[in-house]
Amino acid sequence: MAHWLFKSEPSTWSWDDQVEKGDTGEEWDGVRNYQARNNMRLMQIGDLGFFYHSQSEKAVVGIVEICAPTHPDSTTDDPRWDCVDIRAVRPLAQPVTLAMCKADARLAGMVLVNNTRLSVQPVSDEEWRIVCELGGVPVA
DNA sequence: GCCAACGTTGGC
DNA sequence: GCCAACGTTGGC
Numbered sequence: 001m002a003h004w005l006f007k008s009e010p011s012t013w014s015w016d017d018q019v020e021k022g023d024t025g026e027e028w029d030g031v032r033n034y035q036a037r038n039n040m041r042l043m044q045i046g047d048l049g050f051f052y053h054s055q056s057e058k059a060v061v062g063i064v065e066i067c068a069p070t071h072p073d074s075t076t077d078d079p080r081w082d083c084v085d086i087r088a089v090r091p092l093a094q095p096v097t098l099a100m101c102k103a104d105a106r107l108a109g110m111v112l113v114n115n116t117r118l119s120v121q122p123v124s125d126e127e128w129r130i131v132c133e134l135g136g137v138p139v140a
Numbered sequence: 141g142c143c144a145a146c147g148t149t150g151g152c
Numbered sequence: 153g154c155c156a157a158c159g160t161t162g163g164c
Contacts, residue, residue: 009162032160033147054162098163117146117161142164149158 003123004039004049005112006064006086015051015061018088025067025087028120029075036120040084041070049086050123050131052112059095060131064088093136106130 006028008014018026031037043066051062068085101107107130111121123131132139 007162035147058163115146116144116163119161144163145161147158147160149156151156152154 002042002044002047003125003128004043004047004066005052005060005121005123006049007052007054007119007121009055010053010057011055015053015088015091018051018062018064018086019091021087023067023087025065025085027068027071027074027085028083029073031073031083031120032081033119035118037081037083039120039122040082042122043069043084045069048089048128050128051088053095057095058098060092060097060135061095062088062091063137090137094134096131096134100134101131104130104134 028040031040045066045068047066049064049066050060051064052060064086066084067087070082070084072079073081073083098112101110101113107113107127110127111118115121129139
């Protein structure tokens with residue numbers, strides 16, 4: 001199973017907003033970047049991802065599950081853009097901050113650390129395991 | 141609020 | 153097809 005990371009500004013769409021959507025989930029719309037879109041096209045139902053708060057918080061705060069494969073983004077008529085639906089699975093016991101990731105040599109290759117501007121990114125199996133450990137949750 | 145990184149656009 | 157200009161994102 002593949003792992004991913006979704007970035008969001010909490011003032012626009014926060015973890016709490018995501019949790020309120022429950023098991024139905026919500027489409028991850030508004031992506032207007034080819035790399036981010038291409039990553040979403042690779043996702044499969046059941047894949048897990050981290051939910052990351054950018055800007056003031058800069059921390060992974062929860063785990064989400066892909067619950068619908070890519071489909072047209074309902075917020076645009078432009079056929080280039082599509083998106084997946086995700087639903088909240090569980091919060092981290094303790095948020096894993098960007099500073100923590102940068103401080104951990106094992107995470108030196110993380111896209112989060114190296115490409116700050118990519119909003120939807122892949123996470124390797126090892127990175128997933130380490131961040132779960134740091135966040136105090138079992139590796140699902 | 142500033143600035144670095146980087147993706148996109150458009151002129152040539 | 154190249155590259156300069158510009159816009160956006162996100163860390164600090």
